[in-house]
Amino acid sequence: MIDTKHYNFAFLDEGSKREIRRSILKAVAIPGYQVPFGSRELPIGRGWGTGGIQITLSIIGKEDVLKVIDQGSDESVNAVNIKKMVEECTGVEITTDSEKATIIQSRHRIPEIPMRNDQILVLQVPTPEPLRIVEPKESVTKQMHAEAEYSGMWLSLFEDLTLYDKISISSEYPTMVENRYIMNPSPIPRYDNRKLNDSETLYLFGAGREKKIYAIPPHTKVESLFFDDVPFETENFEGKSCRLCGATGVFLDEIVDEATGEKVYECNDTGFCKGRRDRQHGNTNFKN
Amino acid sequence: MVSEMNLAYQFDFVYDGQKIFRELLSAVANPGMIKNISNEVEKFQQAYAPLLAIGCTLLDNEEKMYVEKNPKLAAELHNLTLCGETKLDQADYIFLSAELNYGSLEEVLRNVKHGTYADPHQSATVILLCSSIDGAEQLNLCGPGVKDMKTVWVSSYVKKVITLRNSLQIEYPLGTDLVFTDQAGNLLGIPRLTKIAEQGA
């Protein structure tokens, strides 16, 4: 556990924050372009990656309200650890209510309730480079972005299509931003890709190990890559609903009932599901 | 060193810097949406207080700045942030404390760093202090951060600068990001992709 008395507000020194802030502003001005930054060591497990946390710590102020979710859940060990760390070094209010939050940090999901213009979604990215699947060298992928030379990426998608009859990538499905940069939307399901396009909210992406920050401002054109004759398909939950709150038209997790062998479904976004159930029970003044 | 400087001013590098950054971020992410930092700007007394407040938020000794014809402002920014000065075409942040005429403005916007195709982020941000952002000129903006089209009413100077920058037709992703501020502490962000919409478009 960190001793907050010996650290700055929001843990990072002001020089580190300033560098990350300058990179964020550049990232917003060049949507989908990966801005390099000098990533810092943080007192938190490496596995979760630290890019998102560094962004959160650099933007957060005393009046912010923070929500952290990991794979849709507010209560996973990773989400809880991050909330604890940020709370200790900033004293900000923590919530599970996505409408109350001013900053949401997430890995693997974009919340179900559409985010507003006065909120920021910080997404954690393990491998920011979308072209890595076609080219291992960073110097080469950087040049490909410089020239918008994306034929290798298209060819790879086409090969996938001929091999499997459909594009097999399930998450990190590549997107084209403002007709210029191919961008990794982070490991969100395909289902969430459309939420990046013409959104009300600002998305900030942080990759700690690879030292990259990129952004999607509100109302930016973000298209999933697809071929004209093979439209982009997302996970399909038609005819299925959450067994807990009854929601349809949301991203569901499939769970097998071990007793009956039957498949059942639950909302992947646990904060959204809990909110619905609390309202259904007429409990309007619930506390998270 | 920096904390000693704090005492001469009311400005708090940690909390005021964070607040200004968030307003700047919001301004750049939502071109045409006017933000305000007057609470933080008031902590400086000088005529160019808004530029000192923004400078203290963004600058340090890792960046280079260019200050147009205002040695007093340059010296103060350096004292407060340790940011070094350089030539116009090498600076990361350009501070224009007075409204320039068309010729000087063109000279500045043509010669600042525009970045490269591989490193478009290595480009200059131009921060302009004007008497008032608000004015009688209608400006229709479009581009990322703007839903369809947004109309803002700005001073003729603000419109002139944006029109001039766009007329240089620097090929994206290269470009120049503009931040306007004024004596009332308003902020207007016009990043490189912000365009002026044609009437009726």
Ligand SMILES: [Zn+2]
């Ligand atoms: Zn549910």
